[in-house]
Each structure stands twice: as C-alpha cells, then as structure tokens.
Amino acid sequence: MIYDTKQATLFGEKTLERKYLESINGEYSFYRGIEVLNKIVWDFKDFTTQYLTHTFHSYPARFIPQIPLTFIKLFTKEEETVLDPMCGCGTTLIEALLNNRNSIGNDFNPLASLITKVKTTLIDENEFRYFNKKLAVMKRYLDMDYRKVDERINNLPNRKVSKIFNRVVISKLEGIRETLLEIKEEGHNDLFDFGRVALSSTIWSLVENGGGIDVDDLFLKKVKSMQNGLKKMDKIIKNIPEVKVICGDARKLEVETNSIDLIVTSPPYVNALDYYRVHMYNMLWLGMDFDLFRKHEIGGHSHFIANRFRLLSEYLGDMFRSMIEMNRVLKKDKLCVMVVGNSSLEYELIESHKFFGEMGKEIGFKPIKTIFRNIDKTKKYTSADIGKIDDEYILVMQKIDNTNVSARDDNFICEVVRGQMMKFREQIKKVQGTSIRGRKPTKERLLKNIDKISEAIQTIPQDIKICSCNNK
Numbered sequence: 001m002i003y004d005t006k007q008a009t010l011f012g013e014k015t016l017e018r019k020y021l022e023s024i025n026g027e028y029s030f031y032r033g034i035e036v037l038n039k040i041v042w043d044f045k046d047f048t049t050q051y052l053t054h055t056f057h058s059y060p061a062r063f064i065p066q067i068p069l070t071f072i073k074l075f076t077k078e079e080e081t082v083l084d085p086m087c088g089c090g091t092t093l094i095e096a097l098l099n100n101r102n103s104i105g106n107d108f109n110p111l112a113s114l115i116t117k118v119k120t121t122l123i124d125e126n127e128f129r130y131f132n133k134k135l136a137v138m139k140r141y142l143d144m145d146y147r148k149v150d151e152r153i154n155n156l157p158n159r160k161v162s163k164i165f166n167r168v169v170i171s172k173l174e175g176i177r178e179t180l181l182e183i184k185e186e187g188h189n190d191l192f193d194f195g196r197v198a199l200s201s202t203i204w205s206l207v208e209n210g211g212g213i214d215v216d217d218l219f220l221k222k223v224k225s226m227q228n229g230l231k232k233m234d235k236i237i238k239n240i241p242e243v244k245v246i247c248g249d250a251r252k253l254e255v256e257t258n259s260i261d262l263i264v265t266s267p268p269y270v271n272a273l274d275y276y277r278v279h280m281y282n283m284l285w286l287g288m289d290f291d292l293f294r295k296h297e298i299g300g301h302s303h304f305i306a307n308r309f310r311l312l313s314e315y316l317g318d319m320f321r322s323m324i325e326m327n328r329v330l331k332k333d334k335l336c337v338m339v340v341g342n343s344s345l346e347y348e349l350i351e352s353h354k355f356f357g358e359m360g361k362e363i364g365f366k367p368i369k370t371i372f373r374n375i376d377k378t379k380k381y382t383s384a385d386i387g388k389i390d391d392e393y394i395l396v397m398q399k400i401d402n403t404n405v406s407a408r409d410d411n412f413i414c415e416v417v418r419g420q421m422m423k424f425r426e427q428i429k430k431v432q433g434t435s436i437r438g439r440k441p442t443k444e445r446l447l448k449n450i451d452k453i454s455e456a457i458q459t460i461p462q463d464i465k466i467c468s469c470n471n472k
C-alpha cells in the first residue's frame with residue numbers, strides 16, 4: 001500500500017515518529033488491529049509529543065498523542081467519527097483531524113473546550129492579517145495606558161486576580177482583553193477565541209514563573225507560535241473533517257445514540273486533581289464560570305474530608321454514569337478505550353482501570369485487554385498527595401450490547417457501586433496499606449479504613465446523586 005499519511009510530512013525521513021506512523025498505516029480488520037496492539041512498545045520513549053497545535057496551552061494530566069493516534073489508525077476508517085467525552089485540551093481531536101476522521105470532544109471545563117476548539121479550527125490567512133494589525137495598534141498603546149489601571153482593576157471579571165499580579169501586569173493583560181473584545185464586536189469570533197487561548201496561556205506562564213516577564217512580549221510570541229502551528233496544520237490537512245466541541249457533562253452527553261465509531265478518553269483520577277483550581281486564574285480572567293464546573297467536576301478532592309472513601313463511591317458513580325453514556329453513543333462492536341493511572345486514598349491503592357472493567361461488564365462492554373505503560377515521570381502529575389503518576393493503564397473494551405439502563409437511574413448506579421465498594425472492602429480486610437508510599441501509618445490507623453469503607457457504603461445513595469456536592 002502506498003504510504004499516504006499526510007501527518008508524516010511533519011517529521012523527518014528517519015524519525016521515530018515517522019517510522020511508527022508507517023508501521024501502523026493501512027487498513028486493519030478488528031482482529032488484526034488487536035494483534036497489532038500486542039506488538040506496540042507503549043512507552044513511546046523519546047517520541048515527540050508536542051507538535052502543531054498540541055503546543056498551544058499547557059494542560060495537566062493530558063495523554064500523549066500517540067495513544068489516540070494508534071487507536072484511530074487501527075480501528076477507524078477515514079470519515080468515521082471519534083469521540084472523547086472528557087477531551088481536556090483536545091489531544092484525541094487533533095489526531096482525528098490530522099487523520100481525516102470526524103470528531104466530537106466534550107468537557108465540562110469551559111477552558112478545556114475553548115482550547116480544544118481553537119486547536120482544531122483552521123483560520124484563514126486574511127483573518128490573521130486583520131488580527132495582527134489590531135495587535136500592532138494595541139502594542140503601541142499598551143505602554144501608555146497605565147493611567148487606566150484603576151478603571152481596569154474595577155472592570156476585572158473577578159477581583160481575586162488583582163491580588164496576584166502587580167498593577168503594570170494587570171493593566172497590560174486588561175489592555176489585551178479589551179482588544180480581543182473589540183475583535184469579537186467586529187464579528188471575528190474564531191479570532192476572539194484564538195486570542196483568548198493565547199491570553200490564557202500567557203497568564204498561566206505568569207502564574208507559573210512569577211514576575212520579571214514582559215507581558216506583551218510573551219503574549220505576542222505566543223500568538224506568533226500559535227499562528228505558525230495552525231498554518232502548518234492547514235498545509236497538511238487536505239480535506240477538513242467535521243469537528244464538534246461541546247462544553248458539557250460526560251454523564252449526560254449531547255451526542256446521538258449509536259453514532260460513534262471509536263471512543264478514546266482519559267478520565268480524571270479520583271482524589272487527584274481539581275482541574276478548576278489548576279486553571280483558576282486563567283478562567284477568572286476570561287470570565288468563565290468555574291463554580292459550575294467545580295460542582296460537576298468528576299474526581300475532585302476538596303470534599304468528604306472526614307471520610308475520603310466517600311470520594312471513591314462518588315467517583316465510581318460518576319464514572320459509571322459516564323460509561324453508560326459512552327455505551328449509548330457508541331455503535332455496536334466498536335471500541336471504547338479508557339486511559340487511567342492508579343491513585344491512592346488513605347494509604348490504599350485505587351486501581352481505577354479494574355473498577356472500570358468490572359462496571360463495564362454490567363452495561364454491555366466486554367474488556368478485551370488492558371495495556372500497561374510506563375510514563376515519563378517528569379511529565380504527568382496530579383496533586384501533592386499523590387505525587388507524579390509513573391504508570392498508566394489503557395483499558396480496551398468492546399461494546400457487545402446496548403445498555404438498556406439510563407445514566408440517570410440512581411437505583412441501578414447505587415447497586416453497582418455498592419457491589420464494587422463491598423469487593424474493595426473485602427480486599428482491604430485481607431491486606432491493608434497497599435499504597436503507603438514511604439509513610440508509616442500504624443496498624444490501627446490502617447484497620448480504621450475498613451470501618452470508613454463500611455460507613456461510605458452506607459452513604460452511597462446520597463453520595464452518588466448528581467450535584468449532591470452542593471451539600472458536602
């Protein structure tokens with residue numbers, strides 16, 4: 001077969017990435033695809049993971065593009081549709097776009113869906129010319145506009161941000177935001193979103209690196225590199241497939257039943273990371289409603305402080321609802337791929353992929369295989385509690401049946417979560433302290449976990465309710 005992967009033009013003749021693309025290029029039967037999975041070295045050590053629009057904005061716990069790329073190439077044909085119901089910064093969608101597959105991305109985090117939209121929206125050369133002219137005018141006035149700083153602080157979408165930056169920085173960031181609003185008013189919505197992602201990325205760098213950075217220089221450099229990314233992408237993509245990005249809840253997908261050919265996703269981890277906190281300042285500056293996201297975020301850990309195992313049943317309930325939705329929208333016989341690492345609660349190891357595999361069987365998914373991969377320890381992180389994540393699991397399931405339950409069926413969700421929690425309690429009764437990570441809890445402390453799990457089992461009916469988080 002003639003090698004026609006346009007994406008390969010990105011990489012030099014003899015690079016790892018190019019060789020890998022060549023090795024998985026072709027048309028595969030389902031069974032052949034599964035065989036190929038066994039031969040892949042999943043660590044992808046030394047591979048480039050940051051190219052084209054993947055570089056636009058940092059995002060915690062994203063997965064490497066080679067994972068969705070592999071499943072897209074092996075298990076879909078051109079113009080079929082790939083879904084990521086918790087798409088984060090859009091890694092799956094970019095790979096679908098580069099390989100001429102239609103895609104749908106969904107994430108409740110408004111910043112995530114904005115980044116995903118911008119990374120997958122090609123922009124015309126003339127539009128960029130207009131944009132750059134506007135920025136050139138803005139640059140001339142940015143230094144002179146300090147007089148407006150008090151007025152600008154008063155106009156900030158949220159006053160909290162005025163506490164972390166000095167007056168010069170605030171004035172400049174607000175000057176940029178005002179220019180972007182003007183661009184929107186003049187009817188250039190895609191450029192407005194493009195500029196907001198550049199602004200958000202600039203704010204992120206300021207928060208991460210502290211002061212001493214020239215704001216306009218940082219913003220303009222970001223804009224330039226993003227424009228280059230989109231221009232390169234424009235040259236590579238010949239037919240633009242459909243891309244749809246939704247800011248919504250994975251437990252209630254706005255996606256048609258039986259319409260998807262492949263799902264590749266990496267859900268949040270339990271007790272690992274509050275996404276809304278990581279992006280708080282960017283979101284505040286962009287005027288995004290992070291409170292709504294905080295209430296519906298799966299896996300957030302800022303509640304149930306007295307009994308952390310209640311977080312686990314809440315998480316399993318949320319993930320089970322999302323899996324019911326994944327089953328509903330996926331076509332029969334197609335694959336649902338979930339990438340997740342282990343986490344830890346009160347010194348106990350939480351192997352999420354095992355819970356997902358077991359819960360999947362209740363709703364018409366057949367676990368086909370679980371792939372273990374080491375990951376670059378310096379890259380993926382969660383919270384201080386858990387530390388860096390050093391491995392992850394790729395759970396591959398096939399939809400063999402339509403589920404006849406609804407993601408809103410609290411009784412069913414409750415029953416399945418109870419079954420999982422009871423199994424978990426039995427394991428802890430046999431062995432405690434499965435994730436001590438160098439700490440030294442006493443035996444009594446570890447045995448208390450069994451009582452806490454029993455207590456968490458009692459409160460499942462209230463803890464799995466959507467939005468019961470208001471009362472936590």
Ligand SMILES: C[S@@+](CC[C@H](N)C(=O)[O-])C[C@H]1O[C@@H](n2cnc3c(N)ncnc32)[C@H](O)[C@@H]1O
Nearest residue numbers: 062063086088089091108109249250268297298
């Ligand atoms: C591990 S990240 C996904 C990263 C993604 N694979 C990437 O490469 O960027 C998990 C995502 O789940 C999202 N999420 C959390 N709760 C959600 C919910 N209720 N509905 C949809 N997405 C949610 C978070 O906002 C986060 O972006």
